[in-house]
Amino acid sequence: MNRQDKSLQALIAILRTSGALENMVRKDVSCYNLNLTEFSVLELLYHKGSQTIQTIKNKILIASSSTTYVIDQLVKKGYVKRELCQADKRVTYAEITEEGKKLMSDIFPKHASRIENNFENLTEEELVQLKNLLRKVTQEKKEIE
Template structure:
């Protein structure tokens, strides 16, 4: 059970990140999930719901509701996937792209205040350690 301190610190770090990040996103009128979707779709061609789900941290059930709300607000558009009519392509509308261009850089600046306290070497070491940990779970 040597992994328990690592597990505890991983969870506490994620919780701390959310406590730092979420209020800033909320101050911009978005939920964390909405921001995740908008950030993923920003400056990208439309993608399928499956691709969007794979690229975000959003579960399929949650994604459906978030997409409905973003569509109702005019942030995203849906179109039939020409390669597979059983699925839809999701993209940002002009309004959605403008929102992305406003909130994404603002939030990156907010995160920079925290991540900027770490050296380039610290960030590289953390990235490598997290990639190694992720690979352990993927390879099971």
């Protein structure tokens, strides 16, 4: 088997694994009446504190209009509130509410444990190696000419 075939097989394995993990996460967060994007925003705010809408968009990798919609939904659920920046009224921050913190403090440890269970067949060293190898794959490459 040549390098190109091995690369294609590696890609297929990564995509299948990614799909399986994403399905597990979707199923897990849906138990709490959240979708994956809502959970991602809550998780970011829970662990990193108040963030601008632009920062959330960049970190969660979703479109601006989708970011606004997701934050709207989290505001309706009482998990997030908006705050205008006093220094620059064009900037809006999203902040997790006490209700959002309570939810995340309840569900995040369970969620993290479910994720850990998906990697139980790997040693801690293999987990670090996997992370580093995946990062190496996604490093910037020369554009294909």
